Amino acid sequence: MEKLERVMYVEDDPDIRDIASMALELVGGLTLKACESGQQALNEVEAFAPQMFLLDVMMPGMDGPTTLLELRRQGYITASTAVAFMTAKVHPEEVVRYKEIGATDVIAKPFDPMTLADDVRAIWKAFNG
């Protein structure tokens, strides 16, 4: 299994972006590219070449699901790219819907900053397992 290093993270809320970045970089030792919008992600994805995407679901303009579809259409999400949504919606039916459009897994918000990186790595491991 390829080791998980490069993660692209899209979140419009600056506070959440800060704390998640810290959790993933400092606690998790990942190389992170944090973007404030789906558009920024589309602009920077080529140069960064992430192994995994973390997408907030509800964002103004381009939401998480749309970002995913667009990334896939442009060829940046392949069979070896993992995608996790982050959302505050807790209903299992929502999870099923996200998985149907291609999400590997879903991370519940609010997340625990101390274990976020573990969750991300666990999703990566399950995805490659």
Add this chain to the structure above:
Amino acid sequence: MDDSRNTHALSARLEKLSEAYLTRLTLEFERLVEIAGQLANEPRCLEALQQLNSALHSLAGSAGTFGFVQLGRQAREQEQQVAKVLEQPSNDKQPLPVSEWIAQLQSALETDKSQKAAMGIETSRVENINGAPCIWLIERDAMLAEYMVQQLHSFGFQVRHFSDAKELDQDKTTTPDVLLIDHRATQQESLKINPVAFWQERLKDLTCPILFTGTEESFTARLHALRSGGSNYFVKPLDMIKLASYVAQLIKTKDTVPERVMVIENDVELAHHLQGVLEAANMQVMVLDHPGMLFEAINDFNPELILMDLWLQDVTGPELAALLGQMERWSQLPVIYLSGESNAELRGQALLKGGDAFLEKPIDSNLLINLCRSRVKRLRNLEHTKNRDGLTGLLKHASIKEALQDQWQLTQRKAQTFCVVMLDIDHFKKVNDTHGHAVGDLVIAAVGTLLRQRFRSTDKLGRYGGEEFALVMIDCTSDNALRMVNSLREDFAAIQFTGGGKQFACTLSAGVVDNQHFPDDTAEALLNRADRALYQAKNSGRNRVCLAAN
């Protein structure tokens, strides 16, 4: 940097971020106040409602991460209510009490500030509700786990969540009342090789009932769960209301009363041997020496099963069985013959006249105990369905009225405070009209489960009709009754139902009366007072509990 210094630096940074977030919260509250002002002028303004929804959504998703757990929860509840209103046709939109909500959010924030120690969300709220049954949940999907914890909590269970089966080893000192496991809930390799062996090994020290969950509905999945030690298997997506009801029943049946068995046997020594065996298995046993006294003895002892010899003095076993069959009260009573008779034809004839099974002498003790248990269990289930409402498991209309009458009569002889509660689901007709009767039935069943779960086994709980419930709370003051019914009301409002792919919640209203304030009232009059208090609760806005006034 060594680990502890690292952690220390980290928590310092986390603390800083959390302080920064607190500043932002001030701005968010200002924004909410602004939106509240807008909605006060124009309660149906779509734009303001959408802004409110998005502000609450952002709070719900972020507050917990920064350690403001209560605030996040509160915001989520409110977000769900706004979402509901957004779905209503624009002319019918209910005005929302936004100013009241802001006050609730502020008080939640204060609670968080005072309790804030650790960061992050606690999925397993270890609020120790005194004596509440404890479920251990092993589930990898954090989101589903949170949902399940919240729902099970609403039904009055304590829940401890583990995300991997290997964490079970951490705590060997306590045991749960029920274990609920996703059948794939571990990262360990041995699960993939032989799941049954893996779970058998993992669960071998646990004595509580074990339930498995999984996404596959297949013979193999169920068989694997069974062989792994599970007493049932629930398919995902989980129906939490059914699951909670099942767990509640599972826990309740653990502390049942002993089975009552009557033995009619010529051979006195054998009779006393049987008595010893059954009593050792915690059953109550009466030995009847003279079959002629059967009718007196049976009314006195009220047995749930009869064990008798095929040949007695002056009368045969099948004759006695036939006599019992003629009396309505005893016609369902199970009868097991004890006999050395190995002639199949004779046995067949005996069974035709009455009686359910044969036990051959010499009698195997284990077989005897198991047979008695299973027959009594079946009889109890039958009684249960006769007096209890099938949907809720509560007493039927006539039985709850009878229970109230009994209690009232008892207090005429011996002073005791009790309360009568009438309870009704708010806007239930709308649930049926919008989501159909099947979903409506689920809502009613949820009230039943919640009642059985939250109230004491001495309280009398009944489904009075439709969506209306009546309770008799024994040895209980009106203060206590109000507190308990209010907590039930809050728990019920927190349950998420699903209808036509959409989530919704329901509320209930209740009226409470106690016998102390109305010593001259009959049982019927108390019930009427509770009913009037219920209507007062309905008329003053629903989702509340009213006490009958003097």
